[in-house]
Amino acid sequence: MHTPFKPDDESNEQLEKAIWQDTALIQALQKADSQQKLNEPTAITPRKKSPLLVWGSAVAASLIMAFIGLTHLSDPATPQASTLVAAQQFFATKASDITLSDGTEVALNTQTDLQFNENDKTRQATLSKGEAYFSVKRDEQRPFTINTGNATISVLGTAFNIDKTLRETTIDVFHGKVAVNTANNAKQVELVKGQRARVSDNNIVVTTFKATQPDWQLGWLDLENVTINDAIFQLNRYTDKPLVLNNVDAQLRVSGRFKTADVVGAATLIAQLNQLKINSFDDSVVLSPIE
Structure with a gap:
C-alpha cells in the first residue's frame, strides 16, 4: 500500500525559506495584492464585526502600508518625485463613519462616493457623489484638497461639511478656515x-x-x-423607493425643512405646495401635475 509523503518539520522549514527567498515570487505577490487593494472600491455598510475580523483587517492594512513605505524608502528616484502612499475608495449605502489613511475622520451621508489619495506632498479627495462631513487631521506640510467637479476645497486642518447635488456644491465651515475655488479657478473665497x-x-x-x-x-x-429636481434628488438619498417627477415644471422651486426618515411625507408636502398629485407604486412614488 502506498504511503502518502508527509514532510517533517525540517522539510517544512526548508520549503518555507525557499519560498520566501524567491524574490520574483514575492514581487509578483506584492504587486498583485497592492494593485487589487488600490483598484477595488470599499462598500461601506455599518455592521458589527467580531474582534477577530477587526484585528485581521487592521493587520492586513498594516502589511500593505508597510510594504509601500519600504518601497518609498528604497526608491532610488529623485528626491523631488512624489510617491503614492495610499489610495482608498468608499461608497456608503448608509450613513457611516470612516477614518482615512492620513487620520482624517469623515462622516459619510447615504449614497456617497468618496475617493482619497495621499503621497509625501499632498492629500487629495474626490467627492463624486453625496455628502460628507470632514474633520481633517492637521498637516501643514501636506494640504488637504477635495474636488467635487465644480469646486475645489483646500484646507490644512479644520472641520466642514460638503454637499454635492445635481448642479451645486455647498460648503459649511464648522471650525478653522477653508479656501474654495470654482472649477475654472475664476473665483476664490476663504471661509x-x-x-x-x-x-x-x-x-x-x-x-x-x-x-x-x-x-x-x-x-x-x-x-x-x-x-424641484434638486429637491427630489436629495430626498432620494434616504429612500429605497425613489421619487419620480412626471411632466413636472422643472422651474418649480422648493424651500422647507423635511425629516429624512419620512421621505413620502416630505414628497406629499411638496406636492401639495406645488399643486401636484402623488401616486405610490411598488417600485416608486410619482409626482405629476393635477389634471
Missing part, C-alpha cells in the same frame, strides 16, 4: 467658522449659518429655494 459657500456655474455665493452640526446628522434636510 471661516459659520460661513457657507454655494458653488455653481463658476460662481460662489457666501452666506452665514448658526448650526453646530450638519442637519443630515440630525435627521433633517434643509432646502432653500432649490429646483
